[in-house]
Amino acid sequence: MSFALEAVDVGKAYGTVKALDGLTLNIPRGGIFGILGPNGAGKSTLFRIVLGLVRPTTGETRLLGAPAGDIKALRRIGAVIETPRFLPWLTARDTLTMLALESGLKTPDIDGWLQRVGLTEAADRKVNGYSVGMKQRLALAAALLTRPEVLILDEPTSGMDPAGILEMRALMRELADRDGVTIILASHQLDEVQRVCDSVAILDRGKLVKDGRVDQMTAVNERLRLQASPRDTVLELLGAKGVADGADAAFAAIPRAEAPALIAALVKAKVDITEARWIGGDLETVFLDSTGDADAR
Numbered sequence: 001m002s003f004a005l006e007a008v009d010v011g012k013a014y015g016t017v018k019a020l021d022g023l024t025l026n027i028p029r030g031g032i033f034g035i036l037g038p039n040g041a042g043k044s045t046l047f048r049i050v051l052g053l054v055r056p057t058t059g060e061t062r063l064l065g066a067p068a069g070d071i072k073a074l075r076r077i078g079a080v081i082e083t084p085r086f087l088p089w090l091t092a093r094d095t096l097t098m099l100a101l102e103s104g105l106k107t108p109d110i111d112g113w114l115q116r117v118g119l120t121e122a123a124d125r126k127v128n129g130y131s132v133g134m135k136q137r138l139a140l141a142a143a144l145l146t147r148p149e150v151l152i153l154d155e156p157t158s159g160m161d162p163a164g165i166l167e168m169r170a171l172m173r174e175l176a177d178r179d180g181v182t183i184i185l186a187s188h189q190l191d192e193v194q195r196v197c198d199s200v201a202i203l204d205r206g207k208l209v210k211d212g213r214v215d216q217m218t219a220v221n222e223r224l225r226l227q228a229s230p231r232d233t234v235l236e237l238l239g240a241k242g243v244a245d246g247a248d249a250a251f252a253a254i255p256r257a258e259a260p261a262l263i264a265a266l267v268k269a270k271v272d273i274t275e276a277r278w279i280g281g282d283l284e285t286v287f288l289d290s291t292g293d294a295d296a297r
């Protein structure tokens with residue numbers, strides 16, 4: 001398998017702070033991969049190391065199979081990892097034209113990228129007056145100009161309003177599915193990662209605590225909550241798979257495929273079911289189970 005990003009036993013110490021602590025992680029090419037973790041987990045440090053901006057204290061990383069900082073590999077990468085800064089007196093169009101010239105692009109599709117990031121109407125306004133979210137979009141257009149194979153984004157929706165967040169998610173999906181760009185994003189927002197990412201690595205205090213496909217991870221902690229009477233009959237039928245929830249409800253730890261048979265058995269046993277609802281099935285539960293971090297709520 002070819003990997004977009006590989007990290008082998010990477011450590012990075014800032015004085016006594018271990019920003020990364022023996023991180024080993026492989027991110028395959030294709031789709032959208034989320035690096036999820038609370039603030040200070042080491043997400044940005046990992047990006048800075050793979051882009052060759054800081055050196056790891058231990059271990060090594062590879063981008064598209066090449067060592068950190070390799071210029072040829074970096075040309076195939078787009079990244080937005082800092083709060084974007086642009087020359088304030090230039091318009092978005094002028095900014096992209098200048099960057100395209102710097103990168104030696106012969107036929108940059110500036111209008112196309114302005115449109116895809118939603119800046120067509122603001123294209124001829126000075127960047128000075130842009131909101132943080134608009135600057136993020138411009139930074140994304142700048143990163144996409146060179147048609148990168150891998151796009152690295154640190155907290156891509158920070159500073160954006162809800163409508164902007166939705167547009168950003170749609171654009172990321174389109175870039176991954178239609179343009180074949182591998183997107184690696186860092187976020188501390190569970191909701192964002194669950195909605196947009198195909199796979200995720202959960203980081204905590206510089207360590208990998210869990211990784212895998214989002215759909216598989218969230219399927220594991222799903223439970224069926226049954227509000228039913230008599231509740232004890234439900235628990236008897238469920239045996240080891242049942243746990244009481246208050247006086248009139250129970251959790252059934254069963255896969256979805258077993259639900260119809262369970263409900264049929266409950267009806268046969270003359271149990272009145274007032275509500276049957278799947279709960280869990282979210283990254284928040286996975287995240288809290290793996291990090292014990294109540295701050296993420």
Ligand code: ADP
Nearest residue numbers: 014017019037038039040041042043044045046
């Ligand atoms: P995240 O991106 O997950 O929020 P960071 O990678 O930015 O986490 O930071 C991880 C830890 O390393 C934090 O404790 C942070 O304070 C520390 N750190 C990051 N960069 C530096 C630096 N340049 N100097 C000192 N400490 C740093």
